[in-house]
Amino acid sequence: MKILITGICGFIGHHVAEHFLINTDYEIVGLDKLTYASNGYNRLRDSGCLDNKRLKLFSADFTHPIPNGLVKEIGDVDYILHLGAETHVDRSIEDPQPFVISNVVGTMHLLNFSREIPALKKFFYFSTDEVFGPAPAGVAFQETDRYNSTNPYSASKAGGEQLAFAYANTYNLPVVVTRTMNCFGERQHPEKFIPGVIKKVIKGEVVFIHSDPTKTKAGSRFYIHCRNVAAALLFLLDSAEHRQSYHIVGEKEVDNLKMAEFIARVIGKSLNYEMVDFHSSRPGHDLRYSLSGEKMKKMGWAIPKNFESSLEKTIKWYLDNPKWLEW
Numbered sequence: 001m002k003i004l005i006t007g008i009c010g011f012i013g014h015h016v017a018e019h020f021l022i023n024t025d026y027e028i029v030g031l032d033k034l035t036y037a038s039n040g041y042n043r044l045r046d047s048g049c050l051d052n053k054r055l056k057l058f059s060a061d062f063t064h065p066i067p068n069g070l071v072k073e074i075g076d077v078d079y080i081l082h083l084g085a086e087t088h089v090d091r092s093i094e095d096p097q098p099f100v101i102s103n104v105v106g107t108m109h110l111l112n113f114s115r116e117i118p119a120l121k122k123f124f125y126f127s128t129d130e131v132f133g134p135a136p137a138g139v140a141f142q143e144t145d146r147y148n149s150t151n152p153y154s155a156s157k158a159g160g161e162q163l164a165f166a167y168a169n170t171y172n173l174p175v176v177v178t179r180t181m182n183c184f185g186e187r188q189h190p191e192k193f194i195p196g197v198i199k200k201v202i203k204g205e206v207v208f209i210h211s212d213p214t215k216t217k218a219g220s221r222f223y224i225h226c227r228n229v230a231a232a233l234l235f236l237l238d239s240a241e242h243r244q245s246y247h248i249v250g251e252k253e254v255d256n257l258k259m260a261e262f263i264a265r266v267i268g269k270s271l272n273y274e275m276v277d278f279h280s281s282r283p284g285h286d287l288r289y290s291l292s293g294e295k296m297k298k299m300g301w302a303i304p305k306n307f308e309s310s311l312e313k314t315i316k317w318y319l320d321n322p323k324w325l326e327w
Helices: 011-023 042-045 068-074 089-092 095-113 152-171 194-203 226-239 256-267 294-298 307-320
Strands: 003-005 027-032 055-059 080-084 120-126 174-179 207-210 244-248 274-275
Touching: 003 011, 011 027, 011 042, 011 226, 055 068, 080 095, 080 274, 089 095, 089 152, 089 194, 120 152, 120 226, 152 174, 152 226, 174 226, 194 207, 194 256, 194 307, 207 256, 244 294, 256 274, 256 307
Parallel strands: 003 027, 003 080, 027 055, 080 120, 120 174, 174 244, 207 274
Antiparallel strands: none
């Protein structure tokens, strides 16, 4: 079995590669543009993936057509996991164009490449909870709910989803869409919330908590460790049906203030924080996202790693590996 993973040097991509190398005997081909978010090959090197002979890496920019020479080097693959994307909401608000080019145009090039692989079993498009926009209290969006993207990042991911489904309908590509929520784990870029909070708590700096306009209610997310996401993708290789979408959901909802307090408690330092209403000044910072995980649950999927233990283990890992907080 042979799998192509785009964005393999990224945060989620390297965790997926690590999980598949440990839990399968598959060959893996990785593509990555090596932008600021990849930190070179350091994630793959640090996790031990780079030493595995079943992993073959190529530096490539899929916002352009895949070159013929690279097509030959990749060869036939059984599955494509299209994880590569521009993902940071703040950056998408500052400049939407790279997000549209990567997440829509780049997806088109991967889909065109996929059309030339006759034995391809599935093409997975990795998407986000944000395509549905903010979720009112008590609401968890189903796979078939309508899009309501509220920032350029989420709109570009929704565009990629629709393009993937259009290729499935027009060219009979075996497309599967997965959506997940806020991922955490080792080697995450410190611009993201959890490593950012760890860094600030260690240094005694103020942690800014995304809140409602009254600055009394913190935003919330369903956090999930990347190992659990990787396990879900491995589960879906065989279980997913073509032209379907699936939600990979964390086990519980946690507001960002409680998350910061948990982090400070594990570190053993006090939390110095300020509630900030980002949404009013910069629309697109939605207060709450929520997906229903019932579809996967009915298929027999269960999260293998407990949230609190995964989070505590991750925090302690950063304390033992502080270099990952400074890049």
